[in-house]
Amino acid sequence: MSESKPIGLAIVGSGRIGTLRAxxxxxxxxxxxxxxxxxxxxxxxxxxxxxxxxxxxxxxLDVISRPEVDAVIVSTSEHEHTEAILLALEHGKAVLxxxxxxxxxxxxxRVIDHIARSGGNVRIGYSRRxxxxxxxxxxxxxxxxxxxxxxxxxxxYNLRTQAYAIMERDPLATPVVDSLTYYVDLMHWxxxxxxxxxxxxxxxxGVLAAKGFDADDVLWAIMTCEDGAVxxxxxxxxxxxxxxxxGHSARVELLGSEGVLLIDDDHKDQLMYTERGIPHVYLPxxxxxxxxxxxxxxxxxxxxxxxxxxxxxxxxxxxxxxTGRPCALATPEVAKRTLEVTLAIQxxxxxxxxxRLAG
Amino acid sequence: MxxxxxxxLGVAIIGTGRMGEIRGHIAATHPSVxxxxxxxxxxxxxAKVATxxxxxxxxxxxLDVISRPEVNAVIISSAEDAHVEPVIAALKLGKPVLCEKPIGLxxxxxxxxxxxxxxxxxxxxxxxxxxxxxxxxxxxEQVQQGRLGTIVGGHGRAYNxxxxxxxxxxxxxxLSPVVYSLTYYVDLMCWxxxxNPVVExxxxxxxxxxxxxxxxxxxxxxxxxxxxxxxxxxxxxxxxALPEAYPSRGLSSRVELIGTEGVIILDGDHADQIMxxxxxxxxxxxxxxxxxxxxxxxxxxxxxxxxxFxxxxxxxxxxxxxxxxTGRACALTTAREARNNLEITLAIDRSAHERRAVRLPIER
Numbered sequence: 001m002s003e004s005k006p007i008g009l010a011i012v013g014s015g016r017i018g019t020l021r022a023x024x025x026x027x028x029x030x031x032x033x034x035x036x037x038x039x040x041x042x043x044x045x046x047x048x049x050x051x052x053x054x055x056x057x058x059x060x061l062d063v064i065s066r067p068e069v070d071a072v073i074v075s076t077s078e079h080e081h082t083e084a085i086l087l088a089l090e091h092g093k094a095v096l097x098x099x100x101x102x103x104x105x106x107x108x109x110r111v112i113d114h115i116a117r118s119g120g121n122v123r124i125g126y127s128r129r130x131x132x133x134x135x136x137x138x139x140x141x142x143x144x145x146x147x148x149x150x151x152x153x154x155x156x157y158n159l160r161t162q163a164y165a166i167m168e169r170d171p172l173a174t175p176v177v178d179s180l181t182y183y184v185d186l187m188h189w190x191x192x193x194x195x196x197x198x199x200x201x202x203x204x205x206g207v208l209a210a211k212g213f214d215a216d217d218v219l220w221a222i223m224t225c226e227d228g229a230v231x232x233x234x235x236x237x238x239x240x241x242x243x244x245x246x247g248h249s250a251r252v253e254l255l256g257s258e259g260v261l262l263i264d265d266d267h268k269d270q271l272m273y274t275e276r277g278i279p280h281v282y283l284p285x286x287x288x289x290x291x292x293x294x295x296x297x298x299x300x301x302x303x304x305x306x307x308x309x310x311x312x313x314x315x316x317x318x319x320x321x322x323t324g325r326p327c328a329l330a331t332p333e334v335a336k337r338t339l340e341v342t343l344a345i346q347x348x349x350x351x352x353x354x355x356r357l358a359g
Numbered sequence: 360m361x362x363x364x365x366x367x368l369g370v371a372i373i374g375t376g377r378m379g380e381i382r383g384h385i386a387a388t389h390p391s392v393x394x395x396x397x398x399x400x401x402x403x404x405x406a407k408v409a410t411x412x413x414x415x416x417x418x419x420x421x422l423d424v425i426s427r428p429e430v431n432a433v434i435i436s437s438a439e440d441a442h443v444e445p446v447i448a449a450l451k452l453g454k455p456v457l458c459e460k461p462i463g464l465x466x467x468x469x470x471x472x473x474x475x476x477x478x479x480x481x482x483x484x485x486x487x488x489x490x491x492x493x494x495x496x497x498x499x500e501q502v503q504q505g506r507l508g509t510i511v512g513g514h515g516r517a518y519n520x521x522x523x524x525x526x527x528x529x530x531x532x533x534l535s536p537v538v539y540s541l542t543y544y545v546d547l548m549c550w551x552x553x554x555n556p557v558v559e560x561x562x563x564x565x566x567x568x569x570x571x572x573x574x575x576x577x578x579x580x581x582x583x584x585x586x587x588x589x590x591x592x593x594x595x596x597x598x599x600a601l602p603e604a605y606p607s608r609g610l611s612s613r614v615e616l617i618g619t620e621g622v623i624i625l626d627g628d629h630a631d632q633i634m635x636x637x638x639x640x641x642x643x644x645x646x647x648x649x650x651x652x653x654x655x656x657x658x659x660x661x662x663x664x665x666x667x668f669x670x671x672x673x674x675x676x677x678x679x680x681x682x683x684x685t686g687r688a689c690a691l692t693t694a695r696e697a698r699n700n701l702e703i704t705l706a707i708d709r710s711a712h713e714r715r716a717v718r719l720p721i722e723r
Contacts, residue, residue, distance in 0.1 A: 150565055151580040153596065155514060155615075157622070200561050200716075202584045204592045206511045207619055218512025218617055220594035222563045222582045230565045232582040232596055234514060236617045243622065251613070255580060255598050257567050260518070260605065262628060352716070354561075 004322040008033035008068035010093070011075060012060050012084045014040075014047040017098055017310070018075030020298060024306060024314040025073070026051040030322035035063035064088050071321050074098065078173045082107040085122060089114050094121040096317050100181050101335040103172040105343060108336040115332060123317060123329035126185040126338075127298060130313040130328070133263050134186055134252065138328075141190055146256030149191055153253040154183035155234040159245070160207055163237035167213045174215040175237040177342045183252065184338045184345075185330055187223070187231050190254060196231070196341050198224040198356050203349035207238045221345045233345075242280070244271065244290040247297035267292035366684055369394035369429035371454075373421050373445045374437030375408035378459055378486075381660055381668050382434045385676040387412045388667070391684045396424040400437075421445045426452060432683055434676075435459065438530040439539055443468045450481040457679045459486045461542050462697035464531075466705065466723040469698040476694055484679060484691035487546040487700075488660060488671040491678065491690070494625050495547055495614065499690075502551050507618025509589075510552055515544035516596035517612040517627075524599035528576065537581050537711075538704045541597035544614070545707075546692055546700045548585070548593045551616060557593075557703050559586040559718050564711035566600075583707040595707075604642070606633070606652040609659030629654035 007030045011022045014036050025031050034053040038044040041058030048056035057063050064072055064087050072088040074081055074097040082102050088095045089111075101124050102108040115122060128134055140146060156179060166173050188196070203216030220234040239245070250265035270293040272278070277287030294300070299308015313329065320327040330338070344355040370386040372379050375397050386392050395414040399405035402419030409417035418424050425433055425448050433449040435442055435458040443463045449456045450472075462469045462485060476483060489495055501507060517540060527534050549557065564578030579600035585593040601607070612627035632655040634640070639649030656662070661670015675691065682689040692700070706717040 148567060150567060150600065151582070151598070153516060153582075157617070200563065200584070202559075202561065202586055202592050204511045204590045206509070218592050220512070220514070220584045220592055222561070222584065224563055224565075228565045230563045230580060230582050232516075232594065234512075234594055236512060238511065238617060238619070239622055240620065249624075255518070255600070257600070258602060260601055262611075262630075264626070266624065352559075354714070 010063040013076035014038035124335040127309040147258030180235040201349040245295040267295035367393040372397040379436035394429040485697040491671040491675040508620030562711040629657035
């Protein structure tokens, strides 16, 4: 049996995911103290009331620097990750930050450099790793059942309304940098130690560009690993707004010398149709009749509890802090590499040329 | 009612391997077919299939059967490197042709066919039977109805068994899966995006060079991205090294289209219909081994059931024979489209081998 330590937690950023993390943390047996902040103090207060937090503030430093706080969850907008991480590191607190680590590589480097200089425990919330189908896939690879990996495929579709919402928050958080990053991370995890050294991408502009966003509607990239394995990866965030999925529709496939893994993550296995209508998550004034249950990316509320990858991930990280058990959350080195790969994919698509990554 | 009174067909089957035999069966059971002749480079094989089809004539010589006066339609199901010569022989004699894909193995030979069509005024259609897989016909219908809006991108990928790659390599040493198999999906995508030609190809490949691999096929896996004239991005992949006993018997594929107004996602992996049997099922490509698990419906051309052949190749062959008899339009690939498919597949292999983007057209 493991010895467990109590945890005092700061939640920085009280938006949708911060709220979810806070609610999950509040029910964790080791969490004894919670402080929440948001640049909108009212929102921080609302969340604090909801989870019974001991402290709330409109100032991140107020909650991070509290002596009761041992660990910080950074759930701010993508472009505000770095400052909050560095602040937590300066105060010697462990960090869980939402993906991506940063929206540009110099910010990612600042985090890596700080850890190299002064140490620190930072993990990045790539919650796809905690989606059970991907966890099971990783297990098969670790067990050697696929043999040597020759290549693979990952593709991600989502609603155009999702792309609008994300890029209104941060224009640099394109579908590639903010979302395809999950699947680049998965590939890094699956092919651990086999770095991606070249990407060749092509994209097509249309619906998103017409809305004023600097992003492709459809983008495909072929990534070559240092041992020659070739990974095909694609993203499109222009599904019609009433398409019955309410999160990532994905495929992940791995081809090995001794085996093959085909993962259908399109959620067609569980559909609900109702004449009563279901409120549409991203279109407040509109109901849909058909929904793929289970298609919400972080997971779902059911019977008063939250179930799914984000719950499993949050719990694994808190257990890790409390008991020292290893967890599968991405490390800063991998997250930085993942960011570099996604930026290279965009660069390649823009230039119409392959982009090499330093080994 | 179709104008077909009294008209009959005499069909020559050139090449009586697996495909020739299936096409021959469909022809032999077609109500308008009154005569069948077949040839094979192995005369004994031609004789055997002739007997099973009830054919009136057979030979080890293609020209013998193509030139028979009763023959007014020619089906060419020979190996991939033996398509061009019998096609041109049939054209010279003014006989319409259904030929298996690909049109040839070089653009020069494809152009010989186009020139012969021009010169003799004949008709050649190519058997890209994926078009007759009902799910793809339905997709084409939706695209034609405009339900997807403008197509901005797509994805298609096909996986097949190592044993299939070995068989192809026995037929024609060094034949690339891109040229004989991914060509199906190049054809499908070009059909679905009709009028929007491919202008650039970029590809990468990888293979482990397994000891049992013969010939010169370097890549087990190839990924390619095609850019169309209007900017649409189509991503394609082919892998021919699935483990021997994987429960599929043909192409496991996915085809997806993204449009400004809609999306189509087609699952062709056949996991919707499985059979597990302790008694075992004979393995098509591993003669001494039974399989216990099988994806029914995974055979690419179709399957035998209750004494008949069902599936895309049956529908395709019938559509072509009906077309000859009644003049009804058919969806089979034209020679010009087949040449375009070949050009794109050659460009994909070139891009993968040279690791650089290849713009179309490429030189002959």
